[in-house]
Amino acid sequence: xxxxxxxxxxxxxxxxxxxxxxxxxxxCQVEFGDTKVLVTCSxxxxxxxxxxxxxxxxxxxxxxxLPRATHDRTRREAAQGKQxxxxxxxxxxxxxxxxxxxxxxQLGPRTLTLDCDVLQADGGTRTASITGAYVALxxxxxxxxxxxxxxxxxxxxxxxxxxxxxxxxxxxVDLDYAEDSTAEVDLNVVALEGGRLVEVQGTxxxxxxxxxxxxSMLDGGLACITDLIxxxxxxxxxx
Numbered sequence: 567x568x569x570x571x572x573x574x575x576x577x578x579x580x581x582x583x584x585x586x587x588x589x590x591x592x593x594c595q596v597e598f599g600d601t602k603v604l605v606t607c608s609x610x611x612x613x614x615x616x617x618x619x620x621x622x623x624x625x626x627x628x629x630x631x632l633p634r635a636t637h638d639r640t641r642r643e644a645a646q647g648k649q650x651x652x653x654x655x656x657x658x659x660x661x662x663x664x665x666x667x668x669x670x671x672q673l674g675p676r677t678l679t680l681d682c683d684v685l686q687a688d689g690g691t692r693t694a695s696i697t698g699a700y701v702a703l704x705x706x707x708x709x710x711x712x713x714x715x716x717x718x719x720x721x722x723x724x725x726x727x728x729x730x731x732x733x734x735x736x737x738x739v740d741l742d743y744a745e746d747s748t749a750e751v752d753l754n755v756v757a758l759e760g761g762r763l764v765e766v767q768g769t770x771x772x773x774x775x776x777x778x779x780x781x782s783m784l785d786g787g788l789a790c791i792t793d794l795i796x797x798x799x800x801x802x803x804x805x
Contacts, residue, residue: 569599569742575786577728577740580794582698582801584705592706596698599742600688605698607706609715610677623673625703627660629653629695631684656692657682659765663696663725663756664703666764672720678706689743693727693754697794700725704802725764726794727756730787732775737782739790751775755787759795 570578578599587593592607617624630653633639643649664680680702682695710716731741731749741749753768768780 568738568745574736574738575789577790577793578742580697580797582701582797584701584801584805590702590706591709592702592704594698594701594705595685596694596701598688598690598694598697598740600686601690601694601742602685603691603694603698604683604685605695605702606681607699607702608679608681609706609710610679611675613675613677617670617675620671621675622670623675624670624677625661625665625668625673625680626677627657627664627680627682627695627699629657629660629682629684629692631687631691635684635687656695659692659754659756659767660695660699663727663764664699666758667700667723667725668703669721672718674716678703687743689741689746690729693729693756696725696727696756697798701798701801705805708805724759724795724798725756726791726798727754728787728790728794729754730783732779732783737779737786739786751779751783753780753783753787755784755791757788757791759792761788761792 581597583595585593586595587606590606591609594605596603613624633642660682680699684691707719711719728739729741730739730753732751733745733749750772751770755766756764758764
């Protein structure tokens with residue numbers, strides 16, 4: 567029996583709560599079951615050197631876990647003097663995912679920074695961060711439009727992500743920690759509305775897997791992403 571008495575292709579209960587930060591231009595708290603991430607989107611009216619002079623903008627991300635987001639206290643990376651490899655990998659993934667969702671030329675010469683802070687981890691923190699970050703990004707753009715800083719909204723395509731795995735021989739979506747730590751195959755799927763893939767990260771944790779299994783995992787992940795994007799739209803229509 568999976569958590570929340572769900573089937574193999576069902577996600578945990580997902581909650582997207584926009585506008586949770588008073589000061590950030592955009593924000594969203596995202597919950598996938600017991601995984602909870604606070605995402606804020608901040609706007610800076612300048613761009614990094616590699617974008618300067620192009621007339622376009624940039625979207626980037628930072629990711630971190632609070633010390634007691636997990637079972638045992640983890641030292642803050644700032645206290646250790648550097649970010650770990652996993653952190654760097656995840657925040658680059660989030661940045662790539664969100665850049666795929668927006669026309670950077672239409673954004674203009676400004677930078678949007680998505681800060682994803684894991685409040686509580688129970689598997690799928692990177693995919694939850696991406697799903698919530700899209701809501702925070704749209705809210706930030708709406709704030710800029712309301713202020714008159716942005717004349718028109720850039721073209722946007724919703725993006726979301728989900729974890730998929732093979733657990734005890736069965737394809738399952740949205741793995742919690744107990745499943746993720748024992749899965750035979752672990753896959754993260756990031757996709758735009760309409761099923762266009764942005765990134766697929768997959769590993770056979772024990773042995774190998776075949777093409778048919780990969781296809782089943784992608785089908786399950788994309789079906790779940792379709793539901794997540796519908797939820798993003800529903801939440802954004804209410805604000």
